[in-house]
Ligand SMILES: O=C(CO)[C@H](O)[C@H](O)COP(=O)(O)O
């Protein structure tokens with residue numbers, strides 16, 4: 001019995017898979033900072049609060065010096081939520097696991113360009129599995145290394161901390177990388193969305209939005225909030241204000 005079949009036996013509602021990213025600014029909550037013992041309740045609460053996506057940080061202890069969770073956790077959450085599932089693979093040779101993460105419910109799979117799988121083949125495998133594909137750049141990887149793949153991907157994820165751990169401080173130099181990727185998309189008529197991940201909070205969010213980011217991964221900041229809905233709305237209002245001023 002595969003994971004999807006097994007999870008369907010649970011008494012959870014079946015999620016309608018959304019294959020479109022509709023809103024201008026989307027918030028993807030990194031469950032790395034969530035109360036893992038109460039993941040279903042946390043997910044349901046955030047969905048009610050208007051969250052757009054759930055971000056799964058998959059770490060293997062090889063590509064990054066930390067180990068988190070894999071397909072079984074994704075499959076269990078998939079069958080308890082309608083939220084879009086954003087899977088960030090921080091693993092060696094990610095192409096090996098594309099099919100399994102797709103079967104477990106991923107809507108978007110992002111993988112590191114620095115990993116040892118061929119990026120073009122990995123993007124093709126993700127698309128073949130019926131899932132949106134994205135490439136991830138570590139802070140020290142120049143944005144230009146993404147150029148050969150930018151026509152193929154739906155998302156480019158700019159790491160704004162070193163991958164491996166939640167709760168780190170935002171690397172301000174990454175704002176220029178986001179700007180460069182936004183400018184390249186405009187100049188070449190490309191439609192990839194820019195996602196940022198690491199150290200996003202009320203202070204850093206406006207700066208990355210202004211630079212051109214559309215998907216914000218928020219972990220520790222969101223899960224620290226007494227009122228996550230108010231925190232998400234404040235960031236969206238700030239984004240709307242920047243947009244009205246022509247700054248985003
Ligand atoms: O990919 C990640 C770490 O490798 C996490 O998604 C990221 O760090 C989010 O957590 P926080 O908002 O606490 O920085």
Ligand SMILES: [Co+2]
Pocket residue numbers: 030055056057088197217
């Ligand atoms: Co992440």
